[in-house]
Amino acid sequence: MPRSINGFQVCTAALLGLLGLYVIVQGGSYEMGSLRRMGPGFFPVMVGSVLLLFAALLAVEVRHSAPETGVWIPRPILAIAAGFVAFAVLLERAGLVPATLALVILVSLADKPVRPVAAVVTALSLSALGVLVFIYGLGIPVAAFEW
Structure with a gap:
């Protein structure tokens, strides 16, 4: 068949x-x-x-995968969009670290089940990496924290 x-x-x-x-x-x-x-x-x-x-x-x-029969769930799209919006809003107002933390935490809500420990560890790691690469490595004029 x-x-x-x-x-x-x-x-x-x-x-x-x-x-x-x-x-x-x-x-x-x-x-x-x-x-x-x-x-x-x-x-x-x-x-x-x-x-x-x-x-x-x-x-x-x-091409030949089985079609999905589940109901469309908007949570992943909304969580990812909220993460991007939060990053854009917070980058100049709060700095790179808070913007990255908000982005990763909000985007992690798209996953099911939500893993808060993994989300926090990932957010902290990406924030530190972002500061090292973009601020110190590339010299991009953005503050790590804007007080």
Whole structure:
């Protein structure tokens, strides 16, 4: 008996591929440059290429997977969106560390079950790494804590 194609997930992969193609076409209108001296079109074309690759891999992976029958749960989307909004709001007002802590804690609420210890350890680790890489390593002018 042939397996049916999971149309919803294949269409989702196709939309991701179309987004990748759009980004490639739009980025291709800018100068590409080289690996040593990247032009303004280099990064969008590379991101679009990665999106296109992910779309192809996703389509192959989910082509014959069983369709999900569960009810759509908005909690993961809302938790991730809230994390991004909190990071954007807190970065200039409170600093990199509180913004990263809020981002990771809010995004961890999307997972089921919620693991508070793992979320706090991850938030603290990413905050420390962010300070080391972005403030000290790259010299980005953002405060770790804004008092």
